Amino acid sequence: MSKHRVSRRQFLNYTLTGVGGFMAAGMLMPMIRFAIDPVLEAEAGGDFHATKEKVSELTSEPTRVDFKFEQKDAWYTSDVTHTAWVYKDKDGKIVALSPVCKHLGCTVSWNGNKDFPNQFYCPCHGGRYEKTGKNIPGTPPTAPLDTYPTKVKDGFLYLGKPEPNKIVK
Numbered sequence: 001m002s003k004h005r006v007s008r009r010q011f012l013n014y015t016l017t018g019v020g021g022f023m024a025a026g027m028l029m030p031m032i033r034f035a036i037d038p039v040l041e042a043e044a045g046g047d048f049h050a051t052k053e054k055v056s057e058l059t060s061e062p063t064r065v066d067f068k069f070e071q072k073d074a075w076y077t078s079d080v081t082h083t084a085w086v087y088k089d090k091d092g093k094i095v096a097l098s099p100v101c102k103h104l105g106c107t108v109s110w111n112g113n114k115d116f117p118n119q120f121y122c123p124c125h126g127g128r129y130e131k132t133g134k135n136i137p138g139t140p141p142t143a144p145l146d147t148y149p150t151k152v153k154d155g156f157l158y159l160g161k162p163e164p165n166k167i168v169k
């Protein structure tokens, strides 16, 4: 007879442990999935949001474009409004800049100060940027304004998530 023979008691222990573990996993998995599912879920609706801006109406002058979308933050969904300053460059390429100042996050506006025409101006601490979003040396911001990736669908402008400015060299 083999030395490794499993006793009846051991067999029962192994079987009960296996069945118990299987049942526990079956009960815990849905609970764990329910708890973390929204965090793992891919962002709904793709990365681009529709705006009401017709691309054919864009000019070389930056225009303020406000756009609304539903934002999912794990378990919470809310409607948010974001803004972009949008224009066409000399090659007709659409440029969409984030209005969030790179100093402390205030909102910049085009021609926001008559003393600094054709610049983006931040009223909080006098930050200034060129039309490309490039921060003007000697003013508080230390980086250029972020840009939105752009897409055109049915003649309307769609904007993605702001990313570091690639226009400014």
Ligand code: FES
Binding pocket: 101, 102, 103, 104, 105, 106, 122, 123, 124, 125, 126, 127, 140, 141
């Ligand atoms: S937050 Fe814009 S200059 Fe300070």
